[in-house]
Amino acid sequence: MTTLVIILNKIVTFLINILKIILHKDGSVWPGYIASKCDPDILNKLVYPKFVIGVTGSSGKGSTTKLIAKILTKNGYKVVWNKNGSNITNALTTLILNHTNPFTKKVKCDVLLLELDESSFYKVFNKNQMTHLIVTNLTRDQVARNGEPILVYNRVKDSLSDNIHLILNADDPLVLRYTIDTNNTYTKYGIQRYETDYTKPYNDTLDSTYCPRCNKKLKYHFYHYGNIGSFYCKECEFGTNPLDYKGKDINLTNRFMTINDHIVKLDHGAFFTAYATLAAYTTCNLIGISDEDIMKVLNNDYKDSNSENMFRVGRRKIEMIDSKPENALSYEQTIDYINEQKGTKTVVIGFDNVSRRYALNDLSWMYDIDFNKLNKKDIDKIYCIGRFRYDIAVCLKYNNIPDNKVVIVDDYKRVLPNKVYNHSKGNIYVVVFLDMMAPVKKALSEVRR
Amino acid sequence: MKKINILHLYYDLANLSGDSGNIKAITRILDEQKVPYNLDKLSLDDDIKFSKYDLVYLGHMNYEVQELIRKDLLKYKKDLLDAIENGLYFISTGNSYELFGKSINGKKALNLFGFESKKVTNIVSDEELQNLERLVSEAICYMKDLDYPIIGFYNHGNEHTNKDNILFNVKKGFASASLMTTEGVHKYHFYGTYLLGPLLVRNPYLLDKIMKDLLTDRNIPFKAKDSLDKIAYKEYLRNFKIDIK
Structure with a gap:
């Protein structure tokens, strides 16, 4: 049955691709939709590669995913990833099945890299396939659909299995809360002081500025934007520092930053690019790519992302x-x-x-x-x-x-x-x-x- | 002229949906009317004296924060309810007004009103709005003594079936529960509604009414003025084909 469903997904994709030329509409969800109807558990019957990396968060997941894919591919890894940005369940099912051998049921790549919708990724995997999950930030986003950030936080938390290694933006208090509420291993990344940082909150509309453990107001060394910055609790050890991967000396005009003492180029002049680059660097380094090999890609293959x-x-x-x-x-x-x-x-x-x-x-x-x-x-x-x-x-x-x-x-x-x-x-x-x-x-x- | 004392209550916690817009709208009116005012922002751990204020604003919050605030507000129950009874204007938007009911999911609230808020039970299924355990909709409401419809947005995870001291008749939207056609509470000068966010910016005639009442009560003259807010409001009604009463 699994073999047939995989073949069916490939046939429907082929037909949709022909229709796409005529109708000018993206139909990437339909093969996955049909495959899931035939077998709702299809994704749990496949053989996954050594690394299955998810990228989720309220913003920045697309640019982070792109950079990781670029670094891995240029270093010789075969990467399957959702490059068109379709991150909902049926589109991901289409993608994964199209890269699966119908007979061995192996997903044919070294790394399966998925940008995941933060509110629905629990529908994609329900067993232990994912090895790493990057959480870029959890802020107010599509509140009509997602509800408040704390609800998104809980949805992601409830979807985690213990084997997943978390890669967390430690400048976001809500993201860092996973270090308290879960038993997962984790790596923390964050950005040190930047020239336009604030020492006081720019306005009052900040999420999660209270310690989740003590309910005391968090203290900040500085704010990059919103509630994203370097914070600590006076009552307990909850806080940004110590960081495993530090971004610093950001120069948006000349487009470079330093990550753990290595200078890397940024592919755009916006501050969020620094976060995407840092998250991508951290992830690739964690799965075994050397600093030099990451830098070779980031520094020699440069094009403005916009x-x-x-x-x-x-x-x-x-x-x-x-x-x-x-x-x-x-x-x-x-x-x-x-x-x-x-x-x-x-x-x-x-x-x-x-x-x-x-x-x-x-x-x-x-x-x-x-x-x-x-x-x-x-x-x-x-x-x-x-x-x-x-x-x-x-x-x-x-x-x-x-x-x-x-x-x-x-x-x-x-x-x-x-x-x-x-x-x-x-x-x-x-x-x-x-x-x-x-x-x-x-x-x-x-x-x- | 008497100075108007305004309190943005739990300003750093109950601010989930652009609530600062409401404070800006209130102070804009006072500036236009040339009425002096003082704006305080207080939160947990502050010592709050409600009796010293003319107007208090409390905005939308997440349910974890609501529990913190519920506990904190109960400390002030007598002072707060006395102040409301004695003429304090209180504007409470989003789920913040659940705090003034009898209970929230079985936990004691301030009991200014008798309704009991409970988790939404009539779950609305929507493929795109996968956030199923909430009542999410645009809203068009009508209010007694106001010739203009109220526009806004609902997004709440609790509901109740209050039938007393009703603020709005709901023409479009989920109201206080999915099968209700009324919403909000109004008693003394307390205005509570599930409509969230910049309610007073988007509804300049409602803002005029509340501010006129407040100032008139304090023997301060009020004269309604034209504003860009009113043009934007009328443009929205025209865009979405909403009838004025």
């Missing part, structure tokens, strides 16, 4: 930044990234839908973002576009952005190019959700000046 979303119109550089609503900290890092860029800047912000998964438009997350970080001299104008442009403008107003900097654009496809190119200055940073990436890019790139 280069395909950068273009020029005349003298203006335009960078499109896909920014998912419903994750305030992730959104805010985009703002931090914009602030890190030199020169005068114009910003475009918008979204037509809060989610791609559901038709619910909770706008609460917007008020967890410190938009007042955009209240800088070098920000010339902020254009609000999309269905919620007025709500964005209100939020900017409440964050003390001066009225003369905020422009609401009602028909962005027609009007935005003229507004931006003729009435604003500097490089243009377009912060939009995936649903608007293509139309805004088209509007801004096809303009004749």
Whole structure:
């Protein structure tokens, strides 16, 4: 039966790939869906490679997974991974079965590397196949779907089997809590002080700032962003330090950082890239790749991870930044990234839908973002576009952005190019959700000046 | 002119859904009306004197935090309930208002109202919203004495079937339980609703009403003003085809 289900998955994938060309729709979930219907326990009947690595968390799991895959592949490992980012159960089932020999039932790779949806990965594996799990962070994200971070924390905790080695971002108090609540072995990574860190919380909307053991407020040496930083409890030993893998001396302008005294390049100038690089380094080093071999890949095979979303119109550089609503900290890092860029800047912000998964438009997350970080001299104008442009403008107003900097654009496809190119200055940073990436890019790139 | 004393209660814990927006909205109104105010932020381990405040705001929280706050608030039960009875304006959003019912999952609460909150039982199955043990929906509600609909969002894991001191009639959304059509509580000047997040930003006419009542009670004149919030609110109604009463 297992053999037949694996073959069926391959046949359905083949057919879907043909249909995909005609219909232009991704159907990666369907083979896995059909296979699971035939045998709900199919994934537990396979023979897995020595390393099965999961990457989960509220943000950063995609970029971390990509970097791990790159380092492993360049070092000669055969890696099966979900490179298209489909991280829900049926898509993963499709992927795994397509790389499984139907007769030996062996998953044909050295490393199975999976970006896992933090709320549903328990549906993928229910036995002891996974060997390592990286948890990048657990912050407010898609709360309509996930509930609060503590619920996601519990869901992941309940899915852990004792054999999994945890690789934890120790700068996140909720992630570090796994060291208290589970018996799993673990490795802690974190980033030391950075030049733009805060010594006091930037705002009050911080999750998990109380010690999970003592219920006393955590003390912080510094905050990188949100509640992510170096913390400790005065009553017990719960805290970021000691770290097994330390990131430090980050230079986002020249794009490098130091990890345990080794200098590595960053493939993007945003702070979250440092976390992804550190997590990938830690993981690859743990499974046996030497520092030198990791550095060879990171330092010699360099390309900006967002280069395909950068273009020029005349003298203006335009960078499109896909920014998912419903994750305030992730959104805010985009703002931090914009602030890190030199020169005068114009910003475009918008979204037509809060989610791609559901038709619910909770706008609460917007008020967890410190938009007042955009209240800088070098920000010339902020254009609000999309269905919620007025709500964005209100939020900017409440964050003390001066009225003369905020422009609401009602028909962005027609009007935005003229507004931006003729009435604003500097490089243009377009912060939009995936649903608007293509139309805004088209509007801004096809303009004749 | 009398200074208005505002307390953002458990500001560092009960802030799960953009709650700071509500404080900004309240202070915006006071700034516009040129009324002086003082804003305190207090939490666990602070000594809280509710009687010194004119307005207290308490936001949405996770259920682990709710248990910490439940224990802490019971210490202040008499002072807090006396203050509410004596004219304190209290705005409680999200699951925070469960603390003012009789109990939460069998544990004693403040008992300003008689309802008992319990874990959601009528579980709604949705493939995309795999978060099944919660009532999650957009909301459109109507309130007595207000000509404008209330818009917002529900996302709560407990429910109750309170039928007294009702705040809203719910036209769209899960209300206080999945089969209910009413939601929230209003008694004295206490406003409690499962609607979470920046309720007062998104509903500027509700904000006007509460602030007008509060200021008028204190013999301070209030004159409603136009604002970007009101334009955004009307744009939202137009976008989502929501009728004004």
